[in-house]
Amino acid sequence: MTPKNLPQDEITSTTEFKTGYIAIVGRPNVGKSTLLNQILGQKIAIISEKPNTTRNRILGVKTLSNAQLIFLDTPGIHHPKKELNKYMVHQALASAKEADLCYLMIQADEPWLEDDLLSLDNLKKLSLPIILVINKIDLISKSEILPIIEHSTKLTEFKEITPISALYADGIEPLINASLHYLPSAPALFPEDMLTDQAERFIVSEIIREKLFLFTYQEVPYSTAVVVEEWEEKENLIYIKAIIYLERESQKGIVIGEQGKMIKKIGQTAREDIEKLLASKVYLELKVKISKNWTQNPKALQKFGYR
Numbered sequence: 001m002t003p004k005n006l007p008q009d010e011i012t013s014t015t016e017f018k019t020g021y022i023a024i025v026g027r028p029n030v031g032k033s034t035l036l037n038q039i040l041g042q043k044i045a046i047i048s049e050k051p052n053t054t055r056n057r058i059l060g061v062k063t064l065s066n067a068q069l070i071f072l073d074t075p076g077i078h079h080p081k082k083e084l085n086k087y088m089v090h091q092a093l094a095s096a097k098e099a100d101l102c103y104l105m106i107q108a109d110e111p112w113l114e115d116d117l118l119s120l121d122n123l124k125k126l127s128l129p130i131i132l133v134i135n136k137i138d139l140i141s142k143s144e145i146l147p148i149i150e151h152s153t154k155l156t157e158f159k160e161i162t163p164i165s166a167l168y169a170d171g172i173e174p175l176i177n178a179s180l181h182y183l184p185s186a187p188a189l190f191p192e193d194m195l196t197d198q199a200e201r202f203i204v205s206e207i208i209r210e211k212l213f214l215f216t217y218q219e220v221p222y223s224t225a226v227v228v229e230e231w232e233e234k235e236n237l238i239y240i241k242a243i244i245y246l247e248r249e250s251q252k253g254i255v256i257g258e259q260g261k262m263i264k265k266i267g268q269t270a271r272e273d274i275e276k277l278l279a280s281k282v283y284l285e286l287k288v289k290i291s292k293n294w295t296q297n298p299k300a301l302q303k304f305g306y307r
Contacts, residue, residue, distance in 0.1 A: 018067040020183030023096040024133075025123060026105035027115030028052045028076025031135040035105070035166040036060045036073040039176070043273075044196045044203065045073050046210035050221060052076055053213050055088050055306060057095045059197045061190045067180055068188040072099060077119040084295040087306045093122055101182045102130045103175075108163065109139040111148045112155075124156055129182045132158040133175065138165040200278065201228045202305075207273045208242055208286070211266045212255070220254050223247040225294060225304040238278060241285045245304065247293055255288055263288065 024032045028051030036058065037043045045058045058073040072095040075088035096102050102123055106116050111134070123130055132152055137145060145163050152161055160178045164171030190197075205226040213221040223246055230241035244263075246252060256263045263286055271284040294300035301307060 016066075016185045017187060018180055018183040019070070019186040019188055020100035021070045021072060021098055022179060022183075023072045023074060023092075023099035023102045024105060025074055025077065025092055025096050025102055026119055026133075027113065028078055030076070030105045030107045031166045032076070032105055033058070033073050035103075035133070035135065035164070035172070036071050038166055038169045038172060039069075039071065040195050042195055044198065046206045046213075048210060048213040048221075050213050052078070052085070052088065052222065053210070055084070055091075057091050061194050061196065062176075063188060063190070063192040063194075064176075067183065068190065068192075069176070069179060069183070070189065076115070077122060078115045079118070082295045083298060083301060084306060087301060096123060096126060096128070099128060100184060101179060102126075102128055103133045104130050104158075105133040105135050106152075108134050108137045108145065108148060112151065117155075120155060129159040130156070131160040131162060131175070131178060131182075134161065134163040135166050137163045138168055138170070201231060203277060204228055204240060204274050205242060207277070208244070208266070208270045210273075211270045212244065214269075215262065215266055216254055220246070220251050223251055223295065224255075225291070225306075227304060237281045237283055239283045239285075240274070241287070244286060244288045245291045245294060246288065247291065247295060249290055252288055252290065 024035060026032055033045035033047045033054055036045050039062050040060050044060055046053060054073060054075045060071040062069045074092035074095045077089055077092050080086040080089050104119060104123055106112060134148055149161050159182060162171060162175045162178060164175060205228050208226045209224060212224045225245040227243045228240060229243050232239040244255060246255060267284050267286050271282050274284065275282045291300050
Protein backbone atom coordinates (compact mmCIF):
# COMPACT_ATOMS: atom_id res chain seq x y z
CA MET A 1 0.00 0.00 0.00
CA THR A 2 1.16 3.52 -0.69
CA PRO A 3 0.07 6.83 0.86
CA LYS A 4 -2.49 8.81 -1.12
CA ASN A 5 -4.13 12.22 -0.96
CA LEU A 6 -7.86 12.58 -0.52
CA PRO A 7 -9.71 13.65 -3.67
CA GLN A 8 -12.07 16.47 -2.66
CA ASP A 9 -14.92 15.17 -4.81
CA GLU A 10 -14.97 11.87 -2.89
CA ILE A 11 -16.15 13.60 0.27
CA THR A 12 -19.91 13.38 0.77
CA SER A 13 -21.78 16.61 0.06
CA THR A 14 -24.10 18.31 2.53
CA THR A 15 -26.69 20.97 1.76
CA GLU A 16 -25.21 23.79 3.88
CA PHE A 17 -21.69 25.00 4.55
CA LYS A 18 -20.22 23.83 7.84
CA THR A 19 -17.19 25.02 9.76
CA GLY A 20 -15.78 23.68 13.01
CA TYR A 21 -12.76 22.82 15.11
CA ILE A 22 -11.76 19.18 15.52
CA ALA A 23 -9.25 18.26 18.23
CA ILE A 24 -7.15 15.15 17.57
CA VAL A 25 -6.45 13.73 21.02
CA GLY A 26 -4.79 10.58 22.35
CA ARG A 27 -1.78 9.16 24.12
CA PRO A 28 1.71 9.76 22.73
CA ASN A 29 2.73 8.15 19.43
CA VAL A 30 -0.65 6.85 18.22
CA GLY A 31 -0.41 8.66 14.87
CA LYS A 32 -2.19 11.99 15.46
CA SER A 33 0.29 14.04 13.43
CA THR A 34 0.38 11.46 10.65
CA LEU A 35 -3.42 11.69 10.38
CA LEU A 36 -3.30 15.49 10.16
CA ASN A 37 -0.63 15.41 7.45
CA GLN A 38 -2.61 12.86 5.41
CA ILE A 39 -5.84 14.84 5.64
CA LEU A 40 -4.13 18.02 4.49
CA GLY A 41 -2.07 16.28 1.80
CA GLN A 42 1.02 18.10 3.05
CA LYS A 43 3.39 17.69 5.98
CA ILE A 44 2.89 20.47 8.52
CA ALA A 45 3.31 18.41 11.71
CA ILE A 46 6.56 16.62 12.46
CA ILE A 47 6.51 12.89 13.15
CA SER A 48 8.86 10.28 14.60
CA GLU A 49 8.71 6.82 16.10
CA LYS A 50 9.58 8.27 19.52
CA PRO A 51 6.68 9.31 21.78
CA ASN A 52 6.03 12.95 22.77
CA THR A 53 7.40 14.40 19.54
CA THR A 54 4.58 16.96 19.30
CA ARG A 55 4.91 19.68 21.94
CA ASN A 56 2.57 22.42 20.70
CA ARG A 57 -0.93 22.53 19.34
CA ILE A 58 -0.68 22.47 15.52
CA LEU A 59 -3.60 23.93 13.55
CA GLY A 60 -4.40 22.53 10.11
CA VAL A 61 -7.19 23.63 7.76
CA LYS A 62 -8.98 21.37 5.28
CA THR A 63 -11.40 23.28 3.04
CA LEU A 64 -13.96 21.35 1.00
CA SER A 65 -16.68 22.61 -1.31
CA ASN A 66 -19.20 22.38 1.52
CA ALA A 67 -17.17 22.63 4.72
CA GLN A 68 -14.05 23.85 6.43
CA LEU A 69 -12.57 21.48 8.98
CA ILE A 70 -10.07 23.09 11.35
CA PHE A 71 -7.94 20.41 12.96
CA LEU A 72 -6.01 20.81 16.20
CA ASP A 73 -3.18 18.28 16.41
CA THR A 74 -2.25 17.97 20.08
CA PRO A 75 0.59 16.60 22.22
CA GLY A 76 0.02 13.14 23.65
CA ILE A 77 -1.88 12.89 26.93
CA HIS A 78 0.15 11.15 29.64
CA HIS A 79 1.09 11.47 33.31
CA PRO A 80 3.53 14.41 33.20
CA LYS A 81 6.54 14.86 35.49
CA LYS A 82 8.64 17.66 33.98
CA GLU A 83 7.34 21.20 33.52
CA LEU A 84 7.61 20.78 29.74
CA ASN A 85 5.41 17.68 29.83
CA LYS A 86 2.86 19.45 32.03
CA TYR A 87 2.71 22.21 29.42
CA MET A 88 2.19 19.62 26.66
CA VAL A 89 -0.72 17.91 28.42
CA HIS A 90 -2.26 21.30 29.21
CA GLN A 91 -2.06 22.19 25.49
CA ALA A 92 -3.86 18.98 24.54
CA LEU A 93 -6.72 19.45 27.00
CA ALA A 94 -7.07 23.17 26.27
CA SER A 95 -7.39 22.37 22.56
CA ALA A 96 -10.13 19.82 23.27
CA LYS A 97 -12.06 22.45 25.23
CA GLU A 98 -11.99 24.78 22.21
CA ALA A 99 -13.25 22.15 19.78
CA ASP A 100 -16.68 21.36 18.35
CA LEU A 101 -15.72 17.71 17.89
CA CYS A 102 -12.97 15.47 19.22
CA TYR A 103 -11.19 12.51 17.67
CA LEU A 104 -9.93 10.18 20.39
CA MET A 105 -7.25 8.11 18.71
CA ILE A 106 -6.12 4.71 19.96
CA GLN A 107 -3.78 2.16 18.41
CA ALA A 108 -5.23 -1.06 16.97
CA ASP A 109 -2.33 -3.30 17.97
CA GLU A 110 -2.20 -1.85 21.52
CA PRO A 111 -5.74 -0.70 22.35
CA TRP A 112 -6.79 0.90 25.61
CA LEU A 113 -3.53 1.27 27.48
CA GLU A 114 -3.40 3.35 30.67
CA ASP A 115 -2.86 6.66 28.83
CA ASP A 116 -5.74 5.85 26.45
CA LEU A 117 -8.06 5.56 29.44
CA LEU A 118 -6.57 8.75 30.90
CA SER A 119 -7.35 10.55 27.65
CA LEU A 120 -10.91 9.22 27.66
CA ASP A 121 -11.47 10.22 31.28
CA ASN A 122 -10.42 13.78 30.52
CA LEU A 123 -12.62 14.01 27.42
CA LYS A 124 -15.67 12.64 29.21
CA LYS A 125 -15.59 15.73 31.42
CA LEU A 126 -16.24 17.90 28.37
CA SER A 127 -19.63 18.24 26.69
CA LEU A 128 -18.56 17.59 23.12
CA PRO A 129 -19.09 14.71 20.70
CA ILE A 130 -16.29 12.15 20.51
CA ILE A 131 -15.41 10.00 17.51
CA LEU A 132 -13.19 7.06 18.40
CA VAL A 133 -10.48 6.61 15.78
CA ILE A 134 -8.81 3.20 15.83
CA ASN A 135 -5.52 3.79 14.03
CA LYS A 136 -2.86 1.45 12.61
CA ILE A 137 -5.31 -1.21 11.46
CA ASP A 138 -2.62 -2.19 8.93
CA LEU A 139 -0.81 -3.83 11.86
CA ILE A 140 -3.60 -6.30 12.71
CA SER A 141 -5.92 -8.68 10.88
CA LYS A 142 -9.46 -7.60 9.98
CA SER A 143 -10.89 -10.19 12.38
CA GLU A 144 -9.24 -8.38 15.31
CA ILE A 145 -11.00 -5.07 14.65
CA LEU A 146 -14.53 -6.03 15.74
CA PRO A 147 -13.53 -7.13 19.29
CA ILE A 148 -11.81 -3.74 19.78
CA ILE A 149 -14.97 -1.95 18.66
CA GLU A 150 -17.16 -4.11 20.93
CA HIS A 151 -14.94 -3.44 23.95
CA SER A 152 -14.83 0.29 23.16
CA THR A 153 -18.63 0.62 23.15
CA LYS A 154 -18.64 -0.53 26.79
CA LEU A 155 -16.40 2.34 27.90
CA THR A 156 -18.56 5.28 26.82
CA GLU A 157 -21.02 6.37 24.14
CA PHE A 158 -18.91 7.36 21.15
CA LYS A 159 -20.74 9.18 18.36
CA GLU A 160 -18.85 7.10 15.80
CA ILE A 161 -16.12 4.47 15.81
CA THR A 162 -13.90 4.55 12.74
CA PRO A 163 -10.99 2.17 12.05
CA ILE A 164 -8.24 3.76 9.93
CA SER A 165 -4.65 3.51 8.84
CA ALA A 166 -3.36 7.09 8.89
CA LEU A 167 -0.10 5.98 7.29
CA TYR A 168 -1.87 4.65 4.18
CA ALA A 169 -4.88 7.02 4.22
CA ASP A 170 -7.20 4.04 4.63
CA GLY A 171 -10.56 4.94 6.17
CA ILE A 172 -9.95 8.70 6.23
CA GLU A 173 -12.75 9.56 3.78
CA PRO A 174 -15.45 7.88 5.95
CA LEU A 175 -13.97 9.67 8.97
CA ILE A 176 -14.28 13.08 7.28
CA ASN A 177 -17.81 12.27 6.11
CA ALA A 178 -18.87 11.28 9.64
CA SER A 179 -17.30 14.43 11.08
CA LEU A 180 -19.44 16.76 8.98
CA HIS A 181 -22.57 15.69 10.88
CA TYR A 182 -21.19 17.14 14.14
CA LEU A 183 -19.95 20.52 12.90
CA PRO A 184 -22.06 23.68 13.11
CA SER A 185 -23.41 25.49 10.08
CA ALA A 186 -21.14 28.49 9.68
CA PRO A 187 -19.05 30.32 7.06
CA ALA A 188 -15.37 29.53 6.58
CA LEU A 189 -12.96 31.12 9.05
CA PHE A 190 -9.81 30.83 6.92
CA PRO A 191 -8.98 31.42 3.25
CA GLU A 192 -9.58 28.26 1.21
CA ASP A 193 -5.91 27.95 0.18
CA MET A 194 -4.63 28.19 3.78
CA LEU A 195 -3.33 24.98 5.36
CA THR A 196 -2.02 26.20 8.73
CA ASP A 197 -1.64 29.28 10.90
CA GLN A 198 1.90 28.32 11.86
CA ALA A 199 4.66 30.78 10.88
CA GLU A 200 7.38 29.49 8.56
CA ARG A 201 9.99 30.09 11.28
CA PHE A 202 8.10 27.77 13.62
CA ILE A 203 7.76 25.04 11.01
CA VAL A 204 11.48 25.30 10.19
CA SER A 205 12.40 24.93 13.87
CA GLU A 206 10.10 21.91 14.10
CA ILE A 207 11.72 20.28 11.05
CA ILE A 208 15.14 20.61 12.70
CA ARG A 209 13.75 19.18 15.94
CA GLU A 210 12.25 16.26 14.00
CA LYS A 211 15.73 15.34 12.74
CA LEU A 212 17.05 15.45 16.29
CA PHE A 213 14.35 12.96 17.24
CA LEU A 214 15.26 10.85 14.22
CA PHE A 215 19.02 10.68 14.70
CA THR A 216 19.70 11.06 18.44
CA TYR A 217 18.73 8.72 21.25
CA GLN A 218 17.89 8.22 24.93
CA GLU A 219 17.10 11.53 26.67
CA VAL A 220 18.79 13.78 24.10
CA PRO A 221 15.83 14.51 21.75
CA TYR A 222 13.63 15.25 24.76
CA SER A 223 16.19 17.78 26.01
CA THR A 224 16.33 19.81 22.78
CA ALA A 225 14.72 23.10 21.86
CA VAL A 226 15.30 24.84 18.53
CA VAL A 227 15.15 28.58 17.97
CA VAL A 228 15.50 30.23 14.55
CA GLU A 229 17.74 33.19 15.34
CA GLU A 230 18.36 34.66 11.88
CA TRP A 231 16.42 34.59 8.61
CA GLU A 232 17.61 36.53 5.59
CA GLU A 233 16.12 36.23 2.12
CA LYS A 234 18.76 36.84 -0.53
CA GLU A 235 18.63 36.48 -4.30
CA ASN A 236 17.86 32.79 -5.04
CA LEU A 237 18.73 31.80 -1.44
CA ILE A 238 17.33 31.94 2.09
CA TYR A 239 19.91 32.07 4.88
CA ILE A 240 18.69 30.55 8.15
CA LYS A 241 20.61 30.35 11.42
CA ALA A 242 19.11 28.14 14.12
CA ILE A 243 20.25 27.40 17.66
CA ILE A 244 19.84 23.93 19.15
CA TYR A 245 19.55 24.22 22.92
CA LEU A 246 20.43 21.28 25.15
CA GLU A 247 20.21 20.77 28.91
CA ARG A 248 23.71 19.42 29.64
CA GLU A 249 27.24 19.72 28.28
CA SER A 250 27.44 15.91 28.03
CA GLN A 251 24.68 16.00 25.37
CA LYS A 252 26.62 18.41 23.17
CA GLY A 253 29.03 15.76 21.89
CA ILE A 254 26.15 13.47 20.90
CA VAL A 255 24.45 16.17 18.80
CA ILE A 256 27.66 17.43 17.20
CA GLY A 257 29.08 13.93 16.72
CA GLU A 258 32.58 12.77 15.87
CA GLN A 259 34.23 15.40 13.67
CA GLY A 260 30.85 17.13 13.38
CA LYS A 261 29.28 14.27 11.45
CA MET A 262 26.01 14.15 13.40
CA ILE A 263 25.16 17.84 13.23
CA LYS A 264 26.07 17.81 9.55
CA LYS A 265 23.63 14.92 9.01
CA ILE A 266 20.90 16.73 10.96
CA GLY A 267 21.51 19.90 8.96
CA GLN A 268 21.54 18.22 5.55
CA THR A 269 18.31 16.27 6.06
CA ALA A 270 16.56 19.26 7.65
CA ARG A 271 17.67 21.54 4.81
CA GLU A 272 16.15 19.20 2.21
CA ASP A 273 12.73 19.36 3.93
CA ILE A 274 13.00 23.12 4.47
CA GLU A 275 13.76 23.69 0.79
CA LYS A 276 10.61 21.74 -0.12
CA LEU A 277 8.60 23.81 2.34
CA LEU A 278 9.91 27.17 1.16
CA ALA A 279 10.37 26.23 -2.53
CA SER A 280 13.79 27.87 -2.42
CA LYS A 281 17.46 27.08 -1.99
CA VAL A 282 18.40 27.29 1.68
CA TYR A 283 21.68 27.78 3.51
CA LEU A 284 21.11 26.36 7.00
CA GLU A 285 23.57 27.09 9.79
CA LEU A 286 23.17 25.19 13.07
CA LYS A 287 24.76 26.11 16.40
CA VAL A 288 24.56 24.21 19.70
CA LYS A 289 24.18 25.93 23.08
CA ILE A 290 23.39 24.85 26.64
CA SER A 291 20.42 26.05 28.69
CA LYS A 292 20.82 24.04 31.89
CA ASN A 293 17.73 22.00 32.88
CA TRP A 294 15.50 24.14 30.67
CA THR A 295 12.66 21.57 30.61
CA GLN A 296 12.16 22.23 34.34
CA ASN A 297 12.51 26.01 34.17
CA PRO A 298 9.29 28.03 33.53
CA LYS A 299 11.26 31.07 32.29
CA ALA A 300 13.23 28.95 29.81
CA LEU A 301 10.02 27.26 28.63
CA GLN A 302 8.55 30.68 27.91
CA LYS A 303 11.73 31.75 26.09
CA PHE A 304 11.51 28.71 23.81
CA GLY A 305 7.82 29.24 23.06
CA TYR A 306 6.32 26.69 25.47
CA ARG A 307 3.99 28.96 27.43
